[in-house]
Amino acid sequence: MAAATSPARASGGSSLLSIGQVLARLSPEFPDLSPSKLRFLEERNLVTPSRTESGYRKFSPADLERLRLVLSMQRDYYLPLKVIRSYLDDLDAGREPVLPGGATVIAPSMLSGDRRLTRAELIKESGANAMLLSDAISASLIVAGDHFGEDALAVLRALVELQRSGIEPRHLRGFRAAAERELGLIESALIPVTRRKDASSRAKALELAREIAGQLEVVRSNLIRSALSKL
Known part of the structure; x- marks a missing residue:
């Protein structure tokens, strides 16, 4: 997705949103979203807001939905950003990409906030x-x-x-213990990042945690598929 930095686009109407307005729209669904996280996603080329002549970021409705999709894929599938970026590239090219494990992503327009x-x-x-x-x-x-x-x-x-x-659920009691072991692995890997207390480091730690969780899921899924192939 090519970066769009044209001032003309940035001044194209009231439909364009500032970072603060984007946070106000998305924070109810994604409480851990922050300005540093938005900038981090931009650095990874997952969203390319336009810029005003003064350099302020402006997000279009399409940018907002793209962010919602990226954040939902992180939250719901624990996917690393490079996998999400590849998925979006395929989507932009008109292809019908499939996530690891064959998961189907719900379109952003169909996503609702986390219901209670x-x-x-x-x-x-x-x-x-x-x-x-x-x-x-x-x-x-x-x-x-x-x-x-x-x-x-x-x-x-x-x-x-x-x-x-x-x-039955009783047969799956070991799943909680396995999840806690994986969490321990992730926390150990994050120590060098979490030692730094600035907002940017916190955003990077969260993203790294999701990437590690996504890779662990890939390993687990492949081990299961390999075992099934021998049945």
Whole structure:
């Protein structure tokens, strides 16, 4: 995606947004978003806002949706930026890219903020029953609470399907321990970055954590596929 720095574009109307306005639009969905994170994404060529003659960044509606897509792919799929950039390049070229593992990305216009569901709503939307949800909480697969987010809904839907194959939440207790071990690996790798307390370093640490998590997911998925091929 070529950089667009034309002052004419930057002064093209009230539809263009400042960094502050972009943060106001996206922060409800992505609370950890910051000016330094936006600049970091620009440095990685994931978004190219235009510039005014004074050098201020201005974001178009298309830039805003592109940012929403990038941030959603990070949050929902834990993908490293180079994978996201490759995906966007294919998208810009009119191709139909597929993410590692065959995941399908929801178009930005279809994305909504992280909903908060009551226990009853969670059970109804997932097709589960109260016992399955309780078992999932007991197995530390879902965090107990009065309200639940989209992640809990996705996990419970998966558990409904797994239960049809005879796999119960109690069989997955090791998943929490495995996740904590991976978190330990990520935290150890971040030590050189997290020692620096400036905002830019925090943004880089968060991005590095997501990249590492994405690479660990690639290794895990390939190990599973390799094992399945021997069945």
